Amino acid sequence: MDFTDFAMQVASAIDNFTNYVSQKFGAxxxxxxxxxxxxxxxxxxxxxxxxxxxxIVIAVIGGFAAGRLPLALLGGLGLAFILAMNLWSAxxxxxxxxxxxxxxxxxxxxxxxxxxxESKRMNAVFEPILDFMQTMPAFVLLVPAVxxxxxxxxxxxxxxxxxxxxLPIRLTAHGLKMVEPEVIEAGEAFGASRxxxxxxxxxxxxxxxxxxxxxxxxxxxxxxxxxxxMIGAGGLxxxxxxxISRLQVGRGVEAGLVVVILAILxxxxxxxxxxxxxxxx
Amino acid sequence: MESSELxxxxxxxxxxxxxxPEAALGHIRSRSMRPEDSGHFVALNNVNLAIEPxxxxxxxxxxxxxxxxxxxxxxxxxxxxxGQIFIQGHEITHASTKELRRIRSSKISMVFxxxxxxxxMTVLDNVAFGLRIAGISxxxxxDRAAHALELVGLSGWNDRKPSNLSGGMRQRVGLARALVMxxxxxxMDEPFSALDPLIRExxxxxxxxxxxxxxxxxxxxxxxxxxxxxxxxxxxxxxKGEVVQYGRPLDIVISPANDYVRDFVRGINVxxxxxxxxxxxxxxxxxxxxGTSVTSLPISRSTAGPVAVTDGTGxxxxxxxxxxxxxxxxxxxxxxxxxxxxxxxxxxxxAPFLEELSRNGRPLVVVRDDDSLVGVVxxxxxxxxxxxxxGVKSKCEEARQQPESKSAMAAEQRAG
Ligand SMILES: Nc1ncnc2c1ncn2[C@@H]1O[C@H](COP(=O)(O)OP(=O)(O)O)[C@@H](O)[C@H]1O
Ligand SMILES: [Mg+2]
Numbered sequence: 001m002d003f004t005d006f007a008m009q010v011a012s013a014i015d016n017f018t019n020y021v022s023q024k025f026g027a028x029x030x031x032x033x034x035x036x037x038x039x040x041x042x043x044x045x046x047x048x049x050x051x052x053x054x055x056i057v058i059a060v061i062g063g064f065a066a067g068r069l070p071l072a073l074l075g076g077l078g079l080a081f082i083l084a085m086n087l088w089s090a091x092x093x094x095x096x097x098x099x100x101x102x103x104x105x106x107x108x109x110x111x112x113x114x115x116x117x118e119s120k121r122m123n124a125v126f127e128p129i130l131d132f133m134q135t136m137p138a139f140v141l142l143v144p145a146v147x148x149x150x151x152x153x154x155x156x157x158x159x160x161x162x163x164x165x166x167l168p169i170r171l172t173a174h175g176l177k178m179v180e181p182e183v184i185e186a187g188e189a190f191g192a193s194r195x196x197x198x199x200x201x202x203x204x205x206x207x208x209x210x211x212x213x214x215x216x217x218x219x220x221x222x223x224x225x226x227x228x229x230m231i232g233a234g235g236l237x238x239x240x241x242x243x244i245s246r247l248q249v250g251r252g253v254e255a256g257l258v259v260v261i262l263a264i265l266x267x268x269x270x271x272x273x274x275x276x277x278x279x280x281x
Numbered sequence: 282m283e284s285s286e287l288x289x290x291x292x293x294x295x296x297x298x299x300x301x302p303e304a305a306l307g308h309i310r311s312r313s314m315r316p317e318d319s320g321h322f323v324a325l326n327n328v329n330l331a332i333e334p335x336x337x338x339x340x341x342x343x344x345x346x347x348x349x350x351x352x353x354x355x356x357x358x359x360x361x362x363x364g365q366i367f368i369q370g371h372e373i374t375h376a377s378t379k380e381l382r383r384i385r386s387s388k389i390s391m392v393f394x395x396x397x398x399x400x401x402m403t404v405l406d407n408v409a410f411g412l413r414i415a416g417i418s419x420x421x422x423x424d425r426a427a428h429a430l431e432l433v434g435l436s437g438w439n440d441r442k443p444s445n446l447s448g449g450m451r452q453r454v455g456l457a458r459a460l461v462m463x464x465x466x467x468x469m470d471e472p473f474s475a476l477d478p479l480i481r482e483x484x485x486x487x488x489x490x491x492x493x494x495x496x497x498x499x500x501x502x503x504x505x506x507x508x509x510x511x512x513x514x515x516x517x518x519x520x521k522g523e524v525v526q527y528g529r530p531l532d533i534v535i536s537p538a539n540d541y542v543r544d545f546v547r548g549i550n551v552x553x554x555x556x557x558x559x560x561x562x563x564x565x566x567x568x569x570x571x572g573t574s575v576t577s578l579p580i581s582r583s584t585a586g587p588v589a590v591t592d593g594t595g596x597x598x599x600x601x602x603x604x605x606x607x608x609x610x611x612x613x614x615x616x617x618x619x620x621x622x623x624x625x626x627x628x629x630x631x632a633p634f635l636e637e638l639s640r641n642g643r644p645l646v647v648v649r650d651d652d653s654l655v656g657v658v659x660x661x662x663x664x665x666x667x668x669x670x671x672g673v674k675s676k677c678e679e680a681r682q683q684p685e686s687k688s689a690m691a692a693e694q695r696a697g
Contacts, residue, residue, distance in 0.1 A: 183399065190414055204401045
């Protein structure tokens with residue numbers, strides 16, 4: 001049997017639908033683009049404007065203040081390696097994309113996770129949606145992003161947000177649900193309102209779990225931003241794709257290493273900072 | 282004004298868990314269905330309790346018998362399915378959310394089994410938490426919290442986090458957090474059961490010490506019979522959501538309502554519950570000395586040992602050790618009067634005085650605050666109370682003891 005015709009019909013139906021949606025809701029997509037570019041463009045400009053040595057100094061001092069000598073060394077050497085590989089500005093583009101996507105994911109994800117933990121109905125609504133989002137392979141997310149936003153930074157960030165958001169939502173909700181019932185009862189018994197209990201008891205006690213979500217969100221953003229280079233998001237992913245297509249193994253390995261270093265730095269720094277500001281410690 | 286009314290009154294309280302609790306409760310109340318056939322879990326089954334102000338009421342029962350549920354109904358952390366609860370005469374069962382919050386912060390505070398302190402706040406902030414919710418100014422709440430911490434012996438720990446404290450100290454913080462609210466009612470859900478035995482006893486004594494001056498109405502949940510006997514003015518024994526017995530510790534120890542209660546109180550050390558007023562010797566009525574006459578002479582003069590002497594209004598004058606040689610002359614009695622006796626209040630435990638009684642033979646005279654006499658505790662009255670507790674009685678002893686323990690109880694009722 002040949003399903004070629006049928007497949008083409010389905011594809012064109014989807015095309016029609018997305019065209020219709022992007023025409024009808026053009027304003028919405030423009031708005032989303034404006035927000036993403038409004039965060040990402042100044043951030044990229046700023047990161048590239050600040051001289052590399054200053055960033056390295058800040059990382060060393062910050063690493064020392066947040067933790068100890070190893071973190072300062074890691075920060076200094078890691079960034080120096082990126083500079084030495086002549087991949088500084090690509091790394092800054094990637095970093096800026098990661099921050100933009102993670103910021104938006106968290107700004108939506110943490111409140112949404114809170115809502116899900118507080119309301120059984122919201123939980124019932126979002127549980128299957130989150131399941132669906134989490135089963136989507138990273139690669140497949142690029143397709144709808146391109147449909148609605150074309151190519152470039154915006155669809156890259158949109159795909160990244162979709163990829164990185166479920167985990168902080170889940171971990172926020174999980175942290176809030178895991179708060180000892182007795183502590184919540186204590187709040188109620190002393191006359192606290194639901195909001196007081198949420199902000200003064202539940203959220204502080206869920207801090208560790210929420211911060212694990214923050215860390216995971218940033219890490220997943222990084223991996224997705226690299227993949228999103230395929231649709232023109234730019235940054236380190238571009239270097240990798242270019243070297244693959246030109247069979248430049250050495251250059252590809254260099255760019256890959258820089259991604260790994262960036263990942264390690266982001267991971268260690270966010271962990272250390274969240275330990276440092278943990279109110280329950 | 283409030284002293285005459287009950288601090289807490291619980292009427293026909295039910296709590297059902299299941300798909301349709303209200304409907305099931307209707308069937309159970311109209312007796313068209315037995316609780317066990319209702320398809321619901323009946324956590325509280327027609328509970329009635331009246332708790333007087335200033336008293337410690339202990340709720341005792343096995344795990345799962347509904348103790349925590351009952352306690353949480355009192356401040357409505359759990360909403361009962363049916364019935365009413367009155368706090369100082371005001372019904373709280375139908376209070377709105379807003380009213381409820383006000384009642385909780387002004388009338389009822391609570392201490393939790395696992396302390397339930399907030400780990401991200403200092404000890405002082407934990408204690409001040411309730412005041413902060415109540416909108417008390419920062420300065421006032423810090424002062425009051427510091428004072429409460431002093432009260433429980435924890436001054437100097439204000440700025441530590443709870444994680445730096447031992448279990449006993451954490452529960453002291455839990456206690457301070459409840460006391461600082463200055464509420465008439467204090468709910469305590471197994472507050473000491475997570476502590477080591479030695480610390481537990483220390484905390485029990487601490488609670489009694491505080492209660493001496495604070496006079497709160499305390500509802501105290503425990504599954505430990507000895508803790509119940511040590512602390513309780515009244516004990517309610519809960520079985521599968523029903524109160525099977527409610528009374529004074531000694532009554533429960535001496536006449537348990539059924540085998541469940543009997544098993545429960547078997548472990549109670551009777552010296553924890555024997556208060557002086559409960560075991561005055563009925564065979565040792567006082568001698569009344571008015572001006573020139575002596576009345577109510579001891580029935581059997583052969584009874585060796587001291588008798589108490591009162592004036593016409595029942596106030597203690599002293600004791601007379603050797604009654605056998607005395608006649609009916611008031612002057613003889615007057616001159617034989619001695620002040621060498623141990624005076625104890627009716628609700629004081631006798632245990633600490635028993636050694637004095639047995640070694641030096643100094644009489645134990647039970648006298649109320651206003652000098653009125655309750656009676657004399659003798660070796661034989663102590664023994665009788667112990668025998669009643671041991672549960673091993675011969676038939677004839679039982680027959681003889683019945684009227685005596687009744688009169689002892691009557692004496693105590695006058696005392697209490
Ligand atoms: N939400 C609930 N749903 C169903 N059953 C419950 C619920 N909460 C408590 N119970 C049951 O009610 C009974 C009494 O619980 P509880 O008051 O905590 O007992 P206790 O404090 O005496 O150990 C237990 O058997 C428990 O399983
Ligand atoms: Mg319990």
